[in-house]
Amino acid sequence: MKNMLDHRYKWLILAVIALVLLVAASSTVVALNERARAASCPEPPPPLDWGERPAANIRLRATTGHILTPDGNRIFMWGFADEGGAFQHPSPTLTVQEGDAVTVHLSNELPEPVSIVFPGQTGVLANGKPVQPQLDEQGNLISLVDAAPPGGEITYTFVAAKPGTYLYESGTQPAKQVQMGLFGALIVRPAIGANYAYNDVRTIFHPQREYLLLLHELDPAIHEAVEQGREPDMTAFWPRYWTINGRCFPDTEAPAGASWLPSQPYQATVITEPYDETTNPLPAMIRLINAGVHTHSFHTDGFYLRLIGQNGRPLTDSVCDWHPLRVQKLPARDLSRAEFTVTLGAGQTYDGLFIWTDANGLEPGTNPPPAQMASVAGATGSGSAASGYQGTLPVNVVMTNECGEYYFPWHTHSERELVNGDGEMGGMMTMLRVNPPGGCP
């Protein structure tokens, strides 16, 4: 009997010891994890009061103007312009810093209420109060947010909390007003530096090679109706012009601020040089925005685009992704992906890094292009398939090439969108220009 009792106490004592050890071990694991989590999830800095933040004060006016199309058409537009500046399309690109206290003052010169929404921004105030949807007497929604009446003004404020690429646009009768041109790009730069897309060193880009490609589609019949003071039938929306940065191809290739496109200041050509580990290691930064209501599939001939951000959020999962059974610091997982054709839904934005690699490394002397590439030589307009070289072009072909640079079309993959009006080739297309190393002299 006594042995049995000793035996049972022995097991009980052992069980208690095991339990104590287990508790000790798991609390150690928890403590270690907490330390690992704290190390991988730095506490955000305490929020600053409005007054303590760097201020970004922006003054816009909602006004009218015209844009030109390559087929000779002149289209009536609405747009946000800098308070002291001329009408432009698209509206000015706004660039602020992460953490800025942003104030956007809007004065309305249009014959109907106009507002601004900032998709992707939170805590937006209108005249100091949280923005509210606006309803008419019958309870119908007439504006997504507080608007400025005709001849009136309104002030929006928000903290630009997250770096990324965003759209700003009217939230009043958006189908009509965004169609008319009341939209622009908003870029929030990260705290770690102006040539990073996000607070992640992997999103570094070449400081001189940052490009915005803002896509949109236009139905001139709607613009004509508004110009004539008639209410357009938005259900009959049928676009016939497709633009990048407010221009149709080939105007997309005209220089920024081209005098013959007075209201369309933004160029769309993407210019880069071949990747080189030492002389040219950094990618170009491509900010894609679809301000239209149609989905657009945008194809980057020449090489793929590495998508690193979507709708102002980095394509990485949060650095706080830790698991109780994994006691090590986890880097943010890279969810970026390579795309050769980027499909953007209405209002979507993408950030992409672009590197062009000279896979062939053609050199007339040491690595001459095969004879069959003569046609390519013609296509680049340089008469040579080798980067940085020019050759003789077939008779009657005009040399449009500057110094042996390459060109690749970047364009919508919907053929219908590659026209101007109902006529000639044009539309939603621009060029990737790959200069030879060091650029053109």
Ligand SMILES: [Cu+2]
């Ligand atoms: Cu193509």
